[in-house]
Amino acid sequence: MKPVAALAALSLLAASPALAQEAAGKTEITWWGHAAFTVKTPKGFVLAIDPWLSNPSDPVKDPAKKLGKVDAVLVTHGHSDHTGDAVAIGQRTHAKLVASYELAQQLAAAGYPKEQAGMETSGNMGGTIPLSDEVSVTIVPAVHSSGYSRDGKSAPVYGGNPVGFVVHVKDGPTIYHTGDTDLFGDMKLVGERWPVDVMLACIGGHFTMDPEGAAAAAALVGAKVVIPMHYGTFPLLKGTPSELERAVTARDGKARVVVMKPGETRAF
Numbered sequence: 455m456k457p458v459a460a461l462a463a464l465s466l467l468a469a470s471p472a473l474a475q476e477a478a479g480k481t482e483i484t485w486w487g488h489a490a491f492t493v494k495t496p497k498g499f500v501l502a503i504d505p506w507l508s509n510p511s512d513p514v515k516d517p518a519k520k521l522g523k524v525d526a527v528l529v530t531h532g533h534s535d536h537t538g539d540a541v542a543i544g545q546r547t548h549a550k551l552v553a554s555y556e557l558a559q560q561l562a563a564a565g566y567p568k569e570q571a572g573m574e575t576s577g578n579m580g581g582t583i584p585l586s587d588e589v590s591v592t593i594v595p596a597v598h599s600s601g602y603s604r605d606g607k608s609a610p611v612y613g614g615n616p617v618g619f620v621v622h623v624k625d626g627p628t629i630y631h632t633g634d635t636d637l638f639g640d641m642k643l644v645g646e647r648w649p650v651d652v653m654l655a656c657i658g659g660h661f662t663m664d665p666e667g668a669a670a671a672a673a674l675v676g677a678k679v680v681i682p683m684h685y686g687t688f689p690l691l692k693g694t695p696s697e698l699e700r701a702v703t704a705r706d707g708k709a710r711v712v713v714m715k716p717g718e719t720r721a722f
C-alpha cells in the first residue's frame with residue numbers, strides 16, 4: 455500500500471468505529487429484543503438467532519430494515535416468539551437454517567427454502583454443525599417444549615425438542631444462547647466442555663427460568679458475561695435485569711451482567 459493510501463485507510467478506520475472494531479477482530483452481538491440476536495464475526499459471517507424481529511420491545515418493526523446479509527438462521531424451538539421472521543429471512547437471503555431436524559422440516563413446509571433447510575445444517579442435541587471455516591454451532595439441551603403452529607392460532611404440531619445453541623467463533627468468543635429453558639444441572643457440562651464467554655440467558659420467568667434461576671445457571675456455566683433476554687416483552691415476563699444483577703451478586707458475583715437495549719450492539 456502506498457503511504458498516501460495507507461494514511462487514507464487509517465483515517466477511515468479512525469472515523470468509523472465499526473471498521474475499527476472489525477479491524478480489531480471483534481465479534482459483534484446485537485440484541486433485537488426478546489430472544490432475538492444477531493452475531494457478526496470478524497470475517498463478516500452473520501447469524502440470526504430466534505429472529506422475531508417484529509417483537510413489541512423493538513421500536514423498529516420492519517425486519518428488513520434491521521438485517522442485511524444473513525448467512526445462518528438459528529431457531530431454538532417452534533414457538534412463534536422464536537420462529538418469528540425466520541421464514542421471511544430465509545426467503546430473502548441464502549441463509550441456511552440451523553434447528554432440530556423436525557423443526558427444520560416444519561419451517562420448510564411453512565416456506566423456508568428447502569435447499570437451505572436440509573440435513574447439512576439441521577441436526578439434534580450433541581451435534582456440532584460447521585457453518586464456515588470460522589463458525590460452528592453445537593446444539594445443546596433446553597428444558598421447555600417446542601410445538602409449532604404455522605399461523606400462530608391453530609393447534610401446534612410436533613416441532614422436535616427445544617434446544618440451546620453454543621456458537622463457536624474461531625479466535626473469537628464462545629456464545630451460549632440458552633433458548634427458553636428452566637435451570638438444569640447439565641448446564642454445568644456446557645461450560646465444562648466449552649468455556650462460555652457470553653451467555654444469552656432468559657430471565658422473564660413464567661415460561662422460563664427467572665432472574666434467580668438465570669443467576670444460578672450463569673454460575674453453573676461459569677459464564678464470563680451474561681446478557682439477559684426474554685423479559686418484559688409481555689406483562690407475564692416479569693423478571694428484570696436489576697433482579698438478575700442482584701441475584702448474581704448474591705450468588706458469587708463472577709459473571710458480568712451486560713444489559714442491552716433493543717437494537718444495541720456490543721463487541722466481544
Ligand SMILES: [Zn+2]
Nearest residue numbers: 533535536634
Ligand atoms: Zn419464548
